[in-house]
Amino acid sequence: MQCTDHTVSLDTWKNIQSLGIQCKRTTYRGVRAGWRKQVKKHTNASPPGNVSLNPPSPSVNLGVINAQSVGSKSAILVDSILDHKFDLVAITETWLKPDDSTADFTPDGYTFTHIPRVSKRGGGHVTEPTHYLGRMLDLVISREGESILAHTKVKERFSDHFVLACKLNMNRPPTLKKIITTRHLKAINITDFCSDFCSSAFSTNLSEITDMSHLVDQYNKSLTDIFNMHAPAKTRTVIIRPFSPWYNDEIREAKHKRRQLEKKWRRSKLEIDRQLYSEQRHFVIGLMCNAKINFYSALINESANDQKQMFKTFDKLLHRSKDSPLPKSSSDEALANRFSDYFIKKIKTIRDLFPPTVTSTCIDVSTNICLDHFTLTTEDEVRKIIMNSPSKSCSLDPVPTWIVKEGIDIFLPALTHLINTSLQSGSVPAVLKEAHVRPLLKKSGLDQDDLKNYRPVSNLPWISKLIERVVSARISDFQERNQLQECYQSAYKKRHSVETALLRVQSDILSALNSGDICALIF
Incomplete structure (x- = not known):
C-alpha cells in the first residue's frame, strides 16, 4: 500500500501517534548525508x-x-x-x-x-x-x-x-583562564565552628592577654586555623566562560526535546513533524523569556528597600561593568610596585607643598572640658554595631563577616575585650592599619596607561572598622553633650546629609527673598 500525502490537524496527528499507526515517509540510508x-x-x-x-x-x-x-x-x-x-x-x-x-x-x-x-x-x-x-x-x-x-x-x-x-581552519584564540582560590563555605557547621573557637587556646587565655598587638595576632591566628580546618582553601585554574544566570533545568529539558523533534522532522520531511518541532521551538523561546523576566524581577523586588543594591541590579541589567581597566605591564608584581611608588610619591609631593611652619588661625576657646579617655564599650553596644553593619569582608580578615554574625554570642566576649584593650591602651596595632589598595580609573575614557588617572581605594580589616565605629560614637557623643559641633556642618553627623544641606540653603534663599533682602550664593 502506498501512502499519499494528506494534511491533518495537529490534534488529529497526536491521536494517530498515540495509537502507533502513523504513516511515515519511506526512509533510506544517506538521507542526512x-x-x-x-x-x-x-x-x-x-x-x-x-x-x-x-x-x-x-x-x-x-x-x-x-x-x-x-x-x-x-x-x-x-x-x-x-x-x-x-x-x-x-x-x-x-x-x-x-x-x-x-x-x-x-x-x-x-x-x-x-x-x-x-x-x-x-x-x-x-x-x-x-x-x-x-x-x-x-x-x-x-x-x-x-x-x-x-x-x-x-x-x-x-x-x-x-x-x-x-x-x-584557523587558530582559535586562547581561552581565558584564571587561578582562583575557593572554600566550601556551605559545608561549614556554625555550631561546630563556634565550639572549636570556644575550646581554642585564645578563648581559654583571653583575659590573660593584655598587649594589643599580641591580642590581635592571636585572634587572627586562632580564627584562621579553625577556618582552614572547616573550609580548607583549594587553588585551581578555571576557564572563564559566559553564562546566563536565569538558565534552569526546565529550559534544558525543553531544549533537549526540541532537538529530538528537529532531528525527526529532518529525517521524515513530514509537515506534521515540522509543526511539532515549531510548537516546541516557540515553547522554548517562551520559557527563556519568562525565566529571564522572573529572574530580574525577583532581583528588583529583593532590593526594593536597599538603594545601593538597587543600583547594582540595574548595573547588571544595563551591563555596566564595574571592573576598572589597568595599565599594561609585564607582570602583576611590577604593576603593583609601580602604583605603590606613584601613590607614595604623590603623597610626599603634597606634603612638601606645605610650608615648614604654619601660623595657627584657630580661635582660642576657653573651656575646662577635656576628652582625656574613652569610656569602655559593652557587649550590647558591640552587638548592635555588628548586626547593623554590612556583612562586608576584606581579604585580610581571618574569616568572613557573616560567620561572626552567625555566631555572635560566641565571638562577642572576645571582640568586646579586644576593643576595650585598644581603648584603654590608646593604640591600634600596625596589622590593623594595613590595607589592600585597589587603583580605580577616575573616569571612563581616560588614558589607562597614565597612573595619574587612577585613585587609590583602600580596604581595611573588619576589626579596625569596628574599633573606628566605637571611637566615632564616643567622639560624636562628646561633641553633642558639650555643644562643640559646627551647626552648619552636614558631613559626618547623624541625620545630616547632602540633601539636608541643600534643603537648608534653599530655605535660607526663599526666606531672604520673602523678606525682600538681596541674596547671593557663592560656591
Whole structure:
C-alpha cells in the first residue's frame, strides 16, 4: 500500500501517534548525508575538497544567524551562541539602528561590532543560514583554492532561517583562564565552628592577654586555623566562560526535546513533524523569556528597600561593568610596585607643598572640658554595631563577616575585650592599619596607561572598622553633650546629609527673598 500525502490537524496527528499507526515517509540510508551535500553545494564556492566532515584541529567555530530583528530575541540569541560554543558569530538582518544598544544580546566575554547600512534600517553583509522552506537563500563564500572552510552544518531554526555552524581552519584564540582560590563555605557547621573557637587556646587565655598587638595576632591566628580546618582553601585554574544566570533545568529539558523533534522532522520531511518541532521551538523561546523576566524581577523586588543594591541590579541589567581597566605591564608584581611608588610619591609631593611652619588661625576657646579617655564599650553596644553593619569582608580578615554574625554570642566576649584593650591602651596595632589598595580609573575614557588617572581605594580589616565605629560614637557623643559641633556642618553627623544641606540653603534663599533682602550664593 502506498501512502499519499494528506494534511491533518495537529490534534488529529497526536491521536494517530498515540495509537502507533502513523504513516511515515519511506526512509533510506544517506538521507542526512544528502542534506549535507545539498548544503555544501549551495554554500561553499570553493572546490569540494575544501569541505571536510572531520574538521582539523585547532579550528574556529563560526556561527551565521539571520536574526530578522535581534531586539526581541536577546534571550534566544545568547542561548544559541553559548549552546553551540561559537567563537565568532555573524548576524544578518539585525534591524538595528546605529545608536541602538547591543549589550543585552552580547554574552560576557564577547565583543559586538555593528556595521549598519547607511541607507536602510540596518543589517550587514548576508553570509549564510538556510530558509525553513528548504531554499538556500544565503551563502558562505571563500576564495577559490583556499581551504579556510572546513565544515558546515545546519542547526536549529532561529527565525525564518536556520543557524549555520561552520568550522574554519584557523587558530582559535586562547581561552581565558584564571587561578582562583575557593572554600566550601556551605559545608561549614556554625555550631561546630563556634565550639572549636570556644575550646581554642585564645578563648581559654583571653583575659590573660593584655598587649594589643599580641591580642590581635592571636585572634587572627586562632580564627584562621579553625577556618582552614572547616573550609580548607583549594587553588585551581578555571576557564572563564559566559553564562546566563536565569538558565534552569526546565529550559534544558525543553531544549533537549526540541532537538529530538528537529532531528525527526529532518529525517521524515513530514509537515506534521515540522509543526511539532515549531510548537516546541516557540515553547522554548517562551520559557527563556519568562525565566529571564522572573529572574530580574525577583532581583528588583529583593532590593526594593536597599538603594545601593538597587543600583547594582540595574548595573547588571544595563551591563555596566564595574571592573576598572589597568595599565599594561609585564607582570602583576611590577604593576603593583609601580602604583605603590606613584601613590607614595604623590603623597610626599603634597606634603612638601606645605610650608615648614604654619601660623595657627584657630580661635582660642576657653573651656575646662577635656576628652582625656574613652569610656569602655559593652557587649550590647558591640552587638548592635555588628548586626547593623554590612556583612562586608576584606581579604585580610581571618574569616568572613557573616560567620561572626552567625555566631555572635560566641565571638562577642572576645571582640568586646579586644576593643576595650585598644581603648584603654590608646593604640591600634600596625596589622590593623594595613590595607589592600585597589587603583580605580577616575573616569571612563581616560588614558589607562597614565597612573595619574587612577585613585587609590583602600580596604581595611573588619576589626579596625569596628574599633573606628566605637571611637566615632564616643567622639560624636562628646561633641553633642558639650555643644562643640559646627551647626552648619552636614558631613559626618547623624541625620545630616547632602540633601539636608541643600534643603537648608534653599530655605535660607526663599526666606531672604520673602523678606525682600538681596541674596547671593557663592560656591
